[in-house]
Amino acid sequence: MSDTRPKTLVAYGDSNTWGAATQPRPDGRYGPDERWPGVLHRLLGSDWRVIEEGLNGRTTVHADPVEGEWLNGADYLLPCLKSHAPVDLLVIALGANDLKARFAVTAADIAYSLGRLVGIARSSATGRNGGAPAVIVVAPPPIPDYRPDFPDWRLMFDGAPAKSRALGPLAAAVAQETGARFLDAGKHIAVSDADGLHLDPDAHATLGKAIAELVLSRV
DSSP states (O other), rough: OOSSSOEEEEEEHHHHHBBOOOOOOGGGGOOTTTTTHHHHHHHHGGGGGEEEOOOTTTTSOBBBBBBGGGBBBBHHHHHHHHOOOOOOOOEEEEGGGGGGGGGOOOOHHHOOOHHHHHHHTTTOOOSEEEOOOOOEEEEEOOOOOOTOOOHHHHHHHHHHHHHHHHHHHHHHHHHHHHEEEEEEGGGOOOOOOOTTSSOOHHHHHHHHHHHHHHHHHTT
8 A cells, every 4th residue: 555644854953943033923933834844844735744843942962051951952853753753854953052152062063963863863763664764954054253232142152153154064074974965054044133043034935945945856
């Protein structure tokens, strides 16, 4: 019997997957159709089911000593995939929170941490018939250099701009090594001038479109 169920895509990310708004919105969050997973779902159509798994502050592999140990993306990824199985495609959109000074990691460390998440997915047995889901790694767009109107931001992200600019090529290499597809978000979008970290609605729309094109190119 052929499997006619829609394919399942899990969008696993941080506040830019959750939809933290740079413009006034209820609860500080863009609406479902504005967020990039919603844009992606619309473009992929009825053949796909897109599950949003965005969490403010989520890291790749770090328990946050300030904001909460539960923000460790590696700890939750396997339960997440198990709960949504079978999963055809996992989109990992993480790395920006790892740039916080409190973690004191290099751009290469962040890229390797993304690779660890790919490894968890590969060994999860949460794909169709107990296989592994395909994976797309999305590197975050670079964050800007220090601006005097964001003094607290500078303290939190001290040294982060240079790391963020170096991350894309390193993450691309790790994705290739681990058999994941890759999208460098910085080649398509920029963070908002409003806060230097989150995305404006047009960036969500552009990112959703770029990911949709990548998904459909390899269906």
